[in-house]
Amino acid sequence: MELGRLNHIGVATPSIAESIRYYRDVMGATHITEPFDLPSQGVKVCFVDTPGAGGTEGTQIELIEPLGPDSPVAKWMEKKPYGGQHHVCYEVEDIEEARSWFEGLGKTILGPTRIGAHGTPIFFLHPKDMMGQLTEIMETPKGGGH
């Protein structure tokens, strides 16, 4: 496998509304998407765009707020009530090929391949096999962009 683009880093927050104010008023972000619910992952989601090199789109910040107490992110936040860095997400060209690659290496895949926040197939890998990082693998959206 070849290392793909770092599409986004996932940042958990107790309040997306508060995080949006933070990224806008403290960090100076100008492009923040409208939050929406992603019930399949148990989270409310929005993206903060960061500038890339040479006027391109950079790695995004994915803000995730637990939709309820049963959300996996709610459990994660029990130890980190203020939120913080939750996962990293790399792009791949072909999600099935990537899944086979990680399976072949004996990595623990968390659940089935499903549709993620960008509308393309994704899966997650357990941090214990990924040097401590919860890692999302995401198929690059067709037609580029993010």
Place this chain on the structure above:
Amino acid sequence: MELGRLNHIGVATPSIAESIRYYRDVMGATHITEPFDLPSQGVKVCFVDTPGAGGTEGTQIELIEPLGPDSPVAKWMEKKPYGGQHHVCYEVEDIEEARSWFEGLGKTILGPTRIGAHGTPIFFLHPKDMMGQLTEIMETPKGGGH
């Protein structure tokens, strides 16, 4: 202030050598810099390049291994012996201006402005004021690049 490029995310590891094998053999990275000691931060450091959009340089992964038991990262890793996501680093055009900006907002700055792993001035902000993320602010290297 205007949000700058997400220069890198800092990932702590008990062993840079092991992390390099992981990024090369599991994640498929092809560009990894030689590790070097950064005694001012108490860490050994190297960078994994990720591809950006349109053939540009993407956000880097900064691998940090504690140089010894007194390293701030060693303390951090007591609770996370396998390592994991440690900090995020955003670029700014002018480090003094950025420092004044965060000071004016009452944010807790950790220590003096100093020279970071890319050879430009940096400072760190306390996660408690930054929505749970230890945040590094780094002046963009002159002449572009990273």
